[in-house]
Amino acid sequence: MTHHDAGLPSARRSPSEDDTPRAWPPLGPEPNVLLVWPRFPPSFWGFEGMITLLPEKSVLPPLGLITVAALCPARWRLRLIDMACLPLTDADIESADLVMVSAMQAQRADLGAVLARCRALGTRTIIGGPYASSEPDVLLRIADHVVVGEIDGCFAEIAADLEQGNAKRLYRVDEKPDVSASPMPRFDLLRLQDYASMSVQFSRGCPFQCEFCDIITIYGRRPRTKSPAQLIGELDRLRTLGWRKPVFIVDDNFIGNWRKALGLCQELAAWQERYEYPFPLYTEASIDLAGHTDLLDTMVKANFTSVFIGIESPSEASLRETKKYQNLRHDIFDQIRIIQRGGLWVTAGFIVGFDSDDEQIFARQIEFVERAAIPWAMTGVLQAPPTTALYDRLLAEGRIRDNSDAMTNHSLPNFRTVLPTGVLMGGLRRILLELYDPDRFYERAIRSLEYWQTSPAQRAPALPWRYLLRATLGSMWHQGVTSNYRAAYWRFVGVMFWRWTRDRVKLWEASIILLSAHHFVGFARHTALDIERSVELAASTPDPMPRAWTAASGV
Ligand code: SF4
Numbered sequence: 001m002t003h004h005d006a007g008l009p010s011a012r013r014s015p016s017e018d019d020t021p022r023a024w025p026p027l028g029p030e031p032n033v034l035l036v037w038p039r040f041p042p043s044f045w046g047f048e049g050m051i052t053l054l055p056e057k058s059v060l061p062p063l064g065l066i067t068v069a070a071l072c073p074a075r076w077r078l079r080l081i082d083m084a085c086l087p088l089t090d091a092d093i094e095s096a097d098l099v100m101v102s103a104m105q106a107q108r109a110d111l112g113a114v115l116a117r118c119r120a121l122g123t124r125t126i127i128g129g130p131y132a133s134s135e136p137d138v139l140l141r142i143a144d145h146v147v148v149g150e151i152d153g154c155f156a157e158i159a160a161d162l163e164q165g166n167a168k169r170l171y172r173v174d175e176k177p178d179v180s181a182s183p184m185p186r187f188d189l190l191r192l193q194d195y196a197s198m199s200v201q202f203s204r205g206c207p208f209q210c211e212f213c214d215i216i217t218i219y220g221r222r223p224r225t226k227s228p229a230q231l232i233g234e235l236d237r238l239r240t241l242g243w244r245k246p247v248f249i250v251d252d253n254f255i256g257n258w259r260k261a262l263g264l265c266q267e268l269a270a271w272q273e274r275y276e277y278p279f280p281l282y283t284e285a286s287i288d289l290a291g292h293t294d295l296l297d298t299m300v301k302a303n304f305t306s307v308f309i310g311i312e313s314p315s316e317a318s319l320r321e322t323k324k325y326q327n328l329r330h331d332i333f334d335q336i337r338i339i340q341r342g343g344l345w346v347t348a349g350f351i352v353g354f355d356s357d358d359e360q361i362f363a364r365q366i367e368f369v370e371r372a373a374i375p376w377a378m379t380g381v382l383q384a385p386p387t388t389a390l391y392d393r394l395l396a397e398g399r400i401r402d403n404s405d406a407m408t409n410h411s412l413p414n415f416r417t418v419l420p421t422g423v424l425m426g427g428l429r430r431i432l433l434e435l436y437d438p439d440r441f442y443e444r445a446i447r448s449l450e451y452w453q454t455s456p457a458q459r460a461p462a463l464p465w466r467y468l469l470r471a472t473l474g475s476m477w478h479q480g481v482t483s484n485y486r487a488a489y490w491r492f493v494g495v496m497f498w499r500w501t502r503d504r505v506k507l508w509e510a511s512i513i514l515l516s517a518h519h520f521v522g523f524a525r526h527t528a529l530d531i532e533r534s535v536e537l538a539a540s541t542p543d544p545m546p547r548a549w550t551a552a553s554g555v
Pocket of ligand 1: 206207208209210213214215216252253286310
């Protein structure tokens, strides 16, 4: 167990007296329910370094929790605390009849602390979400009720059990709900001013079969979508609540069903025009977007401005090994250019540590990211999340290590890699430091903005002058005066105003990139230090037992 994990039991520990669940009385018809979203540790997409320059407190809201909130009986009294924005006090916990938590694997440290506090203060807890779905046994030891799977279709039954005092310890929902019946998320529970971006979801599931991916094991390979009217209704709700900043369509693959995505974008384009483009959109998609030019054009007309693509590796052998066949059909580099030229600014994810990777992979990754001009290139090591095909393969090969407690894409892999750990982690460290060297980052950003062909249909958000003034002053002081990369900063500012003053959408994206350096440069340096420490620690401690052996030995 790491020092981050106070309160969360290890997957190997046996249940003890302390873990014994309490018998709970009925909640009654009008309970006070507190929805809690634990904090994430600093991460690539957390933009912590950039948020310090802005008035907001977090990048994205807890969409899953506000969707569950919409499923709760209307008579329940709900309150939401996103711990990135508000502290969770003992009084908050004590005044609730039920604390409802959702979390991802990355939030496990804070989640453990929240659940332990609730137990110590005698408040009942229920947890769902992606982490509960992949490791329910761990959570059953510290939460009162655990829900595995997507609860949209059966939450009414769980709520009735809670109200009447019949709630089970574990609910396992196997069927994949029809998301076209999902209610409108309770955006009204959020403090909108705390977020830099809002989120909505159009589809769940992805048709592909990448070996390391738990999206397909949790949500399935048949994408399920909302109707265009339903999603546009959600955007319209945000518009009427006064939201004017970007909106993230959180789908893991927005074009998993590309025909449905096209239908949505056609209606979205009309909606954007009708309301004078209230906000820009961004999402994640597979690389085959480059082959659907009609969809790409329509996304641009619907005011999508950027897209995240899972590229993973320039190595064909590694892509084949991980069954990412969609990235092998055409030259990836050409596909990226088609998308940039077609109107979307591209961000991407990269992975090192496949069995097929050799020591050349680090230089090849850096060369690819630079050539493709992808400023925000998330690079990490391969991990094998439980439930994935990769985990099952490595478990069968006796390669899973029992260190998954700390699994992030910068922590030591939870399996024995072919490349020695020191080489792999040293290579990752080099990638981060080279890609996020301030001069190289800004230079790559300039090239990316040149390749990006914007369209008159794309509009920057109209932000209040007070907001812009605060962001500008914050950036000028922290980046332009006190940072140790101020020369690169001012060079980028000069290029921005020299080249893109007439292209408002490009100028707006350039401003975000300008500020984002404050996050990425610091994040890369900190992560490089963390990597050094974890490699030293790994070298001085015995290798954790392979999980197959652990189970067989009954430890
Ligand atoms: S394309 Fe993305 S979401 Fe789909 S299976 Fe691969 S990694 Fe998962």
